[in-house]
Amino acid sequence: MSESVSGAESVTAAERAGGPPAGPGVDGAAEPAYDPAAPAPLGLARVPTGDAEVDARLERLADAGHLATDGHLEVYEDVHQGLRDALTALDARPGPPDPTRYPAGAPR
Numbered sequence: 001m002s003e004s005v006s007g008a009e010s011v012t013a014a015e016r017a018g019g020p021p022a023g024p025g026v027d028g029a030a031e032p033a034y035d036p037a038a039p040a041p042l043g044l045a046r047v048p049t050g051d052a053e054v055d056a057r058l059e060r061l062a063d064a065g066h067l068a069t070d071g072h073l074e075v076y077e078d079v080h081q082g083l084r085d086a087l088t089a090l091d092a093r094p095g096p097p098d099p100t101r102y103p104a105g106a107p108r
Contacts, residue, residue, distance in 0.1 A: 039066050053089075057082040 046062075048055050057079050064075040 037069055039068055053086050
């Protein structure tokens with residue numbers, strides 16, 4: 001007995017997981033199956049913060065999208081350290097004078 005399979009029933013596990021359909025490619029060769037550990041950009045939009053140093057660090061996160069998951073840690077640690085350095089630099093910058101230290105009219 002021969003049963004026909006409709007197009008909806010012939011979906012592969014790779015296609016259900018969001019990968020490309022398995023089967024012959026353009027040249028007739030079989031395409032590789034979907035690999036969930038393969039690099040895949042997340043496609044998230046990054047909104048500029050206005051701070052060039054912070055924006056450069058956040059842009060570096062895009063590098064993780066081109067790496068296998070075992071390469072993400074190096075990128076995340078680099079970005080984290082850069083953001084910590086940027087925050088530390090903010091503490092080192094002189095801020096506005098403390099108005100309570102020199103009351104109005106007092107000699108400085």
